[in-house]
């Protein structure tokens with residue numbers, strides 16, 4: 001087991017897999033962060049703030065421990081936007097049905113922000129993706145809900161799973177929609193001296 005290069009401040013298994021894909025070994029440490037938007041906060045500001053807060057909360061907790069490793073801490077947040085409304089994780093089937101029904105046949109935006117905290121401070125990058133859904137019937141939405149894939153995903157779908165069948169077109173980063181844009185993440189890590197090759 002190679003020593004972790006960084007701490008991943010995320011419970012998302014997708015983010016762990018994506019970091020592993022580019023050869024970055026990490027240890028997962030999560031922190032509870034209130035993800036509710038501030039008044040009049042834009043989606044871009046919200047997703048960037050949450051990515052930073054997740055990483056900074058873990059950094060501060062580790063720094064306070066006796067063996068505070070001071071390994072860099074990476075955090076991320078993903079959300080969708082359609083007609084100015086946030087597309088977050090569905091609360092239940094009715095919520096998922098409303099989300100996917102609104103997204104059916106239309107373009108929506110998926111934002112993912114990635115934040116890296118090191119002793120030198122915090123850097124953050126924002127990745128923006130445009131996703132076009134084909135038309136999705138109510139019967140398909142119900143069948144999709146029953147797969148269980150919707151519940152822990154922003155926008156109630158997983159592009160890396162069965163949700164791929166809804167995605168007619170993507171302008172941006174597949175890994176960014178999944179929750180960790182690998183090009184931007186590698187750039188962020190390289191700027192902090194963390195090589196992926």
Ligand SMILES: Cc1cn([C@H]2C[C@H](O)[C@@H](COP(=O)(O)OP(=O)(O)OP(=O)(O)O)O2)c(=O)[nH]c1=O
Pocket residue numbers: 009010011012013014030054076077078079089110152153154155157158159160163177178179
């Ligand atoms: C749109 C989309 C989102 N997602 C996932 C990525 C994230 O895990 C989740 C968005 O919720 P987030 O709050 O960004 O992340 P999380 O709650 O899973 O983990 P943590 O807060 O601890 O970092 O949606 C996919 O897996 N595939 C997709 O196509």
